[in-house]
Amino acid sequence: MVSTGAVIGVVGVALGMVLMPGPNMVHLVSRSVAQGRRAGLIALAGVAAGFAVYLLAAVAGLAAVFAVVPALYTAVKFAGAAYLLWLAWQAVRSGAAVVPGGFAARAEGAGRVEGARRLFSGGLVTNLLNPKIAVLYVSVLPQFVDPERGGAAAQSLVLGLVQIAVAVSVNALIVVSAGSVAGFLGRRPGWARVWRYLTGTMLAAVAVRVAADRSGGVAVAG
Structure with a gap:
């Protein structure tokens, strides 16, 4: 099976990616602050499902399509x-302010609160529409596969599961920490408004970075 060195290498790559602010992190933090830790963890489950989809596609050889069909990569990007x-x-437009208890409400009445299904699908879509995750499995993980240690598919699966475990663990810590901000913002409507616009700005900035990237590599974080 995989070597200890390969596992350590993948852990290092996974940590480097998950600690770099990207679409997944911004989305999870925004959901956690808006609706509390439970909402953030449900969204994280969707992100994890997205990782699993890409991993299975890579093991099956389907994700390599991004490498040979640049137009498809561009479309997903x-x-x-x-x-x-x-x-x-x-x-920005929701006008939602965070209140204690992990729910969002408009100043003039009840606001939009995403249900579990929508939270999960939001995390899933955010991850699936980050093509750099597919590139990670296609171009980075294979570097840690040793043909002398058995089937490449089995090794890729194990290494991919290591990457998912690291990404989910770190993001869970981020979600739990971000969820505690909800109470602070709930007692300070002005700060909640600032947070809303800051979140919108961060999401827009990441969107511009994703659209402008031409490396085809793994610069955009998970």
């Missing part, structure tokens, strides 16, 4: 950027 811009617009 711009779709991801558009989705992030939509999330940014939703964050």
